[in-house]
Amino acid sequence: MRLVVEDLVFAHPGAPPLLDRLSLTAVMGESVAIIGPSGSGKTTLLALVGGLLRSGGGRITLVDGERELPVRGNVSWVLQTVNVLSDRSVVDNIAVGAYADGLDREAALERARAALDAVGLAGQGHRDIRTLSGGEAQRAVIARATVSDRPVLLADEPTGQLDRDTSAAVIDTLLGAASAKITLVVTHDPAVAARCSRTLTLGGGTLTAVRP
Amino acid sequence: MSPDSGGAREQSGSRWRVSVAVGEGLRNWRHGRWLTWAATILITAAFAVPAIVDGVGVSRLVAAERAWEAAGGRVLVATNDNAGGVPRAACEAASRIDGIAASASLTRLTARAGLVNAPDADLPVVAAGAGVSGLLGAHGGGAILPPDIADTLRVTAGNAIWVSGTTTRAADGPPILTDAAADIPTGRVTVGVVTDTTLLGERYAYALLLPATATGLAEACFVRAEPGHLDAARDALPTLLASGGQDAVVADRLISGDYVRDYATEYRQRGLKDAPWAVGAATALLWLLLVWVRRSRDGLYTTLGADGPTRAVIRTTEGLALVGSSTLAAGTVAFGVLTIAGADLTAVAGGTGRHLAIATTVAIIGVVASAGLPFGTPLAALKDR
Numbered sequence: 130m131r132l133v134v135e136d137l138v139f140a141h142p143g144a145p146p147l148l149d150r151l152s153l154t155a156v157m158g159e160s161v162a163i164i165g166p167s168g169s170g171k172t173t174l175l176a177l178v179g180g181l182l183r184s185g186g187g188r189i190t191l192v193d194g195e196r197e198l199p200v201r202g203n204v205s206w207v208l209q210t211v212n213v214l215s216d217r218s219v220v221d222n223i224a225v226g227a228y229a230d231g232l233d234r235e236a237a238l239e240r241a242r243a244a245l246d247a248v249g250l251a252g253q254g255h256r257d258i259r260t261l262s263g264g265e266a267q268r269a270v271i272a273r274a275t276v277s278d279r280p281v282l283l284a285d286e287p288t289g290q291l292d293r294d295t296s297a298a299v300i301d302t303l304l305g306a307a308s309a310k311i312t313l314v315v316t317h318d319p320a321v322a323a324r325c326s327r328t329l330t331l332g333g334g335t336l337t338a339v340r341p
Numbered sequence: 342m343s344p345d346s347g348g349a350r351e352q353s354g355s356r357w358r359v360s361v362a363v364g365e366g367l368r369n370w371r372h373g374r375w376l377t378w379a380a381t382i383l384i385t386a387a388f389a390v391p392a393i394v395d396g397v398g399v400s401r402l403v404a405a406e407r408a409w410e411a412a413g414g415r416v417l418v419a420t421n422d423n424a425g426g427v428p429r430a431a432c433e434a435a436s437r438i439d440g441i442a443a444s445a446s447l448t449r450l451t452a453r454a455g456l457v458n459a460p461d462a463d464l465p466v467v468a469a470g471a472g473v474s475g476l477l478g479a480h481g482g483g484a485i486l487p488p489d490i491a492d493t494l495r496v497t498a499g500n501a502i503w504v505s506g507t508t509t510r511a512a513d514g515p516p517i518l519t520d521a522a523a524d525i526p527t528g529r530v531t532v533g534v535v536t537d538t539t540l541l542g543e544r545y546a547y548a549l550l551l552p553a554t555a556t557g558l559a560e561a562c563f564v565r566a567e568p569g570h571l572d573a574a575r576d577a578l579p580t581l582l583a584s585g586g587q588d589a590v591v592a593d594r595l596i597s598g599d600y601v602r603d604y605a606t607e608y609r610q611r612g613l614k615d616a617p618w619a620v621g622a623a624t625a626l627l628w629l630l631l632v633w634v635r636r637s638r639d640g641l642y643t644t645l646g647a648d649g650p651t652r653a654v655i656r657t658t659e660g661l662a663l664v665g666s667s668t669l670a671a672g673t674v675a676f677g678v679l680t681i682a683g684a685d686l687t688a689v690a691g692g693t694g695r696h697l698a699i700a701t702t703v704a705i706i707g708v709v710a711s712a713g714l715p716f717g718t719p720l721a722a723l724k725d726r
Contacts, residue, residue: 179644181640181643181644202356202646205644205645205646206644206645208644212637212640212641212644213641214369214372214638214641216369216372216373216374217368217372221368225365225642225645226645228356228357228358228361228362228365228645228646228647229356229357229645229646229647230356231356231357231358232358232361233358233360233361234361234364237361273645277646279646
């Protein structure tokens with residue numbers, strides 16, 4: 130399975146194109162780091178791939194053999210800020226990620242507990258999510274993103290608010306949990322980019338390979 | 342699907358189950374903590390306070406109207422001295438006319454009544470048509486005795502008294518050509534009802550009311566009009582109760598005029614009558630504000646694969662739970678306070694229920710309508726966090 134982005138165009142109203150005929154291909158099991166200066170359109174690229182924004186042109190598809198599948202609906206997210214349901218428990222927050230697979234609550238909770246184990250938070254499910262540390266909370270968010278079967282994982286600055294040691298642990302967790310997915314990671318951190326399969330720089334509306 | 346396709350889906354729509362989305366909305370409501378509590382308290386107060394204030398006002402209005410009615414409000418008295426009286430049959434039949442609640446013919450007699458063990462006691466006697474029970478709001482037939490006389494004589498319903506003498510007219514009244522005396526029971530009579538008779542006025546109130554058949558002429562006809570029909574009754578009765586070619590003379594039992602309270606108008610024009618409409622609309626606006634404040638949650642659900650309709654179900658369920666729980670709380674508070682305040686619950690229950698029903702319905706309409714409102718792109722919602 131491949132994620133194929135072809136000739137993607139996006140511009141904010143009245144502004145020059147932020148993305149200009151941008152193309153990208155990523156395959157299953159691959160993690161692609163996307164770096165670039167602030168305002169270059171990295172988050173916008175992820176939002177377009179994830180269906181949170183509409184593009185001004187181009188195609189984004191998942192290619193599975195001879196078939197083309199819509200990307201939207203096959204994407205899970207790890208966001209820049211720790212976006213959680215702040216008034217709920219840890220396991221509840223993770224179970225929400227499994228609902229997109231059509232699971233009922235009990236099945237989702239079962240998967241959520243397994244995902245917690247996978248990110249090193251076994252036994253922490255009952256806790257109020259607000260009592261977790263920044264690193265723990267981001268690992269819980271990774272568990273939420275990987276608890277579902279969706280094949281594409283989009284991570285927007287997943288370690289942006291963490292210290293260096295915690296950042297390394299979290300990226301380990303992320304790439305380990307997403308080893309069977311197509312992962313796009315937007316980051317400013319060269320150490321995070323170095324852990325990915327390859328690195329692309331976004332600038333002038335297009336992607337350039339830094340580390341093929 | 343190839344072996345490495347995992348859980349890839351062929352449609353871009355949401356796979357969230359409706360039951361799961363409903364459950365998510367309920368969990369958001371249950372775990373909403375201070376924001377949910379604050380909203381619940383605010384909505385409960387907004388629903389309950391106008392209902393309580395209006396309920397207390399209505400209760401006082403109803404009590405005042407009842408006192409007015411008990412004293413003879415909305416009662417007309419028809420006489421016809423020129424014709425020797427008003428026809429008893431027509432008077433008693435008037436209660437069957439739309440707009441007339443009760444009617445009764447009355448004639449004060451010179452017959453006197455006494456106790457069984459005191460036959461010479463000197464009680465005034467009034468020959469009363471069958472409609473007098475309805476006029477007085479009393480239940481039961483037979484002789485009727487006012488409480489003060491009953492207390493003095495130590496007589497209760499079911500006791501016997503002695504009625505002596507026969508007459509055809511009141512000794513101190515105008516000349517009346519009546520044969521009432523022939524139709525009232527004399528001798529040993531059982532007291533059927535002891536009830537307040539003050540609305541009949543001085544001439545008829547302090548007396549033993551004995552049942553009279555509806556024939557011949559009576560001294561007066563008392564008619565109670567239903568609310569809103571007093572003027573029509575005042576206009577119709579002179580002709581209806583005419584006798585010997587002479588129209589009856591109709592007067593209000595109590596003084597009426599511009600300075601008399603109009604209870605029906607006061608009820609219709611009370612200030613908080615329309616408050617629940619505004620309260621419901623304000624609640625809908627409050628819900629909109631809450632949704633806007635928490636729009637990042639909507640964006641979060643989008644990243645978790647919930648499409649627009651699924652997010653609408655989550656939001657609407659939470660809103661309905663909030664409004665529903667607030668309504669229950671407001672109902673409990675409103676009826677509790679009204680009970681403590683001594684309000685007549687039978688009189689105000691309908692109005693209080695109407696308050697809550699209107700406010701709740703308007704709020705629910707707002708919550709459901711808001712489900713379709715856009716709150717910017719999910720990305721903008723997430724960035725606004």
